[in-house]
Amino acid sequence: MNQNKLFNRTRSQLAISYAAVMGLILSLLGFCVYKAIAHAHWVAIDRELQSVAGTLHDSLELKLQQPGRLEPTVNELLPNLRLIGANGIKEPLPNRPILSTINQGYYYIRLFDYSGKLVATAGAYPEGLPPEFQPKQWQKITDSQGNVYHQITVSLHPQTQKKWGYFQLGRSLQDFNSYLSRVKLVLKLGLPTALIFVWFSSWWLAGLAMKPIYSSYRQIQQFTADAAHELRTPLAASQSTVESALLMPELNEKEAREILRTVDRQNRRLTQLVADLLLLARMDSQVRSDRPQLCCLNDLVNDLVEELAALAKSSEVALTSEIRVQQPLNVVGDADRLYRLVTNLIVNAIQYTPAGGKVTAVLDCTHQEAIIQVQDTGIGIPAADLARIFDRFYRVNSDRSRHTGGSGLGLAIAQAIVTAHRGSLSARSEVGFGSTFVLRLPF
Structure with missing residues (x-):
């Protein structure tokens, strides 16, 4: 600063x-x-x-x-x-x-x-x-x-x-x-002395007051730079595809369909990125569901394991669930956002787990909160990066390649949803042995 x-x-x-x-x-x-x-x-x-x-x-x-x-x-x-x-x-x-x-x-x-x-x-x-x-x-x-x-x-x-x-x-x-x-002398000497202390105190307090603002300012700067980078890549790909098509003297049906598929893929990527950014903006503005509802976590975990089984199978990863409670666990919240939250955790675990690995979704509880753990046997996360994995657009080792997919917003969205539901999300990991994400939601 x-x-x-x-x-x-x-x-x-x-x-x-x-x-x-x-x-x-x-x-x-x-x-x-x-x-x-x-x-x-x-x-x-x-x-x-x-x-x-x-x-x-x-x-x-x-x-x-x-x-x-x-x-x-x-x-x-x-x-x-x-x-x-x-x-x-x-x-x-x-x-x-x-x-x-x-x-x-x-x-x-x-x-x-x-x-x-x-x-x-x-x-x-x-x-x-x-x-x-x-x-x-x-x-x-x-x-x-x-x-x-x-x-x-x-x-x-x-x-x-x-x-x-x-x-x-x-x-x-x-x-x-x-x-x-004597009283006047004390006041005349005391006032400038007090103002000197007030000035230094004001400078210190102003610094303290400016710290969160400066931190937010830096986050906005970083967010703007990252968002521009993410938006520029699909736009540049679409632009280059269109320019290449315009340079061709004529296009047959097969070439035209290939170009349209490329543009459609980039547009879908842009649409998903914009949707993620809008969701984060709404979460930052504390926009919540008008009608909170009961969400059964047992059904949510089982449904997601069933729906994402195809994705896990295509990545040659074993996806299973482990329900450690007998009774249904219900929490008050937005079911769609909670669904999105757990989906992001499981999809991330599948993407960062090599072939032959295993991903397990565990549902447990204490007297005051429900606990969902997503465990994988993937590549793990270095300790230096654990504190930043929930930052927007952050990727471990600043990897911008697309072989892992996504835009770096999945965990940021998950953290925003958890905060809106007054819960907590933490991670522990060991490089080469896998990671565990722990989601805690109050009943």
Whole structure:
């Protein structure tokens, strides 16, 4: 197959198609995985912010008294609390944090009064955040260095039930973005690597898929060549006979009859060859009998031995039958095709058995199948040829002479009929001692 450009090109196209489809699928899968991971982490961050903000919000409302004023007890709750003076300078207060979550390094807190003025900051407050108050509950803001933060805003109501101001809790997204960057890197490196493996796998799988097609293609090529050879011989003989007759100035009745007999013989040979090819085509297309029937193998074997006795006698071969069962053996199938099958086996055995030899048709059975054996004492088949004797137009030693008759389709037809009846046909042979063909048909 590697030497055939058509199949190599087709194999490459299949491999490219497989790789392209798999690449698209893997890309979509990678994109969906990335989006799922990002969404899951984003939801986790939102829940984390809501949880921490809710805890701090409830604690702060218990400690606040007057709107816009921070009580000293607030410092016990928030780490790194810094008040924003009138001049905008942050005034640090003694630090005694009690909430460990804020101490993780990526949380910050901002407190605004009712008018939106920044009152204090706490936690890991980054420099460069815009000081303007935005009333949206969820925000994504960026500092002067380009770092991104996710922020939640909630309102504060002290125990006096007056609106104190606003509480903002923000979280750095640096670790989140770093994690997503690693995921992207893994996907970017993993996708080309996966595509390389997919390409080699696709090339290998395309080769496996093309093997039976290539085998069928070679069989068709061989079949076409053999069929052309078989058809050419009788056509050439007929053509030469007709041309010879046309060159004769006149023909008497005897010469004309001889020419007609020659043409008739070649036409019969062509007709038989075409009929055999049509039968094989129908068998390949799984065309079966519309009304399967019971076929008695006892009668079939006995009838064939009786009908082919004249052929065996003319070849000086003893043809006998051996029925090893007492009851009739019936199988479901096409009686005409089974008749053709056993006929081919017995005729082949007679043709390849020299004068004085013997051919025996044996009928036997097991619990599940009927067995017909055709045994001969003929020339035998070399072991190297046993595997190919059922190929179409195949003859042992590529013998194309006509002294054995036939076109090389008999055993191929027999194998096709056996396959249609879900049976099996095998052969064993020893050169110089004869051959045995074993036909097995399920009841």
